[in-house]
Amino acid sequence: MGNKMIRGLVFILAFAIAGYAIVQYGFLNASNAGLVSFKLQKPNFELEPWIYVLYIHIFTAIFALIIGPFQLFITPTNARKRWHRLFGYVYVFSIIVSGIVNVYLSIFATGGWIAGLGFMSLDVLWVATTLIAIRKIMGKDIQAHKEWMLRSYALTFAAVMLRIWLTPLIILFGDFEAGFRAVAWVCWIPNLLVIEAVIYRMRLRREQGFTTATPK
Numbered sequence: 494m495g496n497k498m499i500r501g502l503v504f505i506l507a508f509a510i511a512g513y514a515i516v517q518y519g520f521l522n523a524s525n526a527g528l529v530s531f532k533l534q535k536p537n538f539e540l541e542p543w544i545y546v547l548y549i550h551i552f553t554a555i556f557a558l559i560i561g562p563f564q565l566f567i568t569p570t571n572a573r574k575r576w577h578r579l580f581g582y583v584y585v586f587s588i589i590v591s592g593i594v595n596v597y598l599s600i601f602a603t604g605g606w607i608a609g610l611g612f613m614s615l616d617v618l619w620v621a622t623t624l625i626a627i628r629k630i631m632g633k634d635i636q637a638h639k640e641w642m643l644r645s646y647a648l649t650f651a652a653v654m655l656r657i658w659l660t661p662l663i664i665l666f667g668d669f670e671a672g673f674r675a676v677a678w679v680c681w682i683p684n685l686l687v688i689e690a691v692i693y694r695m696r697l698r699r700e701q702g703f704t705t706a707t708p709k
Contacts, residue, residue, distance in 0.1 A: 500562070500566045503562050503566075503650070504562050504566075506650075506653045507558050507559055507561070507562055507650070507653060508559060510558065510652055510653045510656055511555045511558050511559050513656075514551050514552075514555055515555065518547075518548060518551055518552075543597075543598075543601060546594050546597050546598060547598060549590065549591070549594045550591050550594050550595055550598060553587040553588075553590045553591040553594075554587065554591045554649070554652055556583055556584070556587040557584050557587040557588050557591065557649045558649055558650070558652055558653070560580050560583060560584045560587075561584060561645075561646040561649050561650075562646075563580060564577065564580055564581060564584060564642065564646075565639075565642060565643065565646055584623075585623055585624075585627060588619060588620060588623045588645070588649070589620060589623075591619075592616045592617075592619055592620040595612060595613075595615075595616040596613065596616060598612065599612040599613040599616065602673075602677065603669075603670060603673045604670050604671075604673040604674035604677060605670075605674070607674045607677070608673055608674045608677040609677075610677075611674075611677030611678040611681075612677050615648060615651055615677075615680075615681045618648055618681075618685075619645065619648040619649065619651075622641055622644040622645040622648060623641075623642075623645040625641045626638050626641035626642045626644075626645055629641055636699075640692050640695075643688050643691065643692060644685065644688055644689075644692075647681075647684040647685055647687070647688035648681055648684065648685070650684055651680040651681040651684060652680075654679070654680040654681070654683070654684060655676055655680035658675075658676050658679050658680055659672060659673070659676045660672075662675045662676050662679065
């Protein structure tokens with residue numbers, strides 16, 4: 494699969510999941526969503542304030558999810574640098590806010606402490622990779638900034654992979670809660686492994702290009 498096809502697929506999946514979340518939580522009854530309806534079956538579960546924290550997480554994560562591809566795949570020319578910087582601020586702010594509220598959601602995660610630890614680990618790495626990317630660009634290290642932003646968006650893309658993996662894992666384990674414990678880890682660890690392989694290939698190409706261009 495070529496780079497253009499991969500980028501196109503990322504755009505399509507990101508916007509599809511963002512659209513689903515907006516419709517489900519913005520226009521339809523949130524209690525009909527799979528996760529919420531499962532939690533409502535628990536006799537000791539209190540919908541408030543959990544549902545409001547969930548809304549904050551969902552809508553801030555949506556901003557990061559749809560902004561990311563534009564930041565990564567569209568070259569910031571002189572005419573676009575202002576927009577690139579502006580959208581970058583929104584992306585970082587969205588992740589910081591979402592990461593903070595996710596701490597609360599992780600504590601009450603479906604699947605108990607195993608799922609909670611998975612989501613908490615995701616949150617810490619999500620915020621950390623994003624802040625490192627910002628530190629790199631402030632230090633004028635553009636290449637390192639790109640690499641850390643790729644890692645950041647790979648973790649942002651966990652929102653997509655969670656929904657792709659969840660149903661197969663529920664079928665595999667035969668139980669929603671067991672599937673949710675697994676997806677809390679599966680939705681982001683493979684993403685990081687894949688993006689590390691991509692970054693490694695990018696570095697090899699740069700080194701090969703530098704070797705070819707260097708006079709013998």
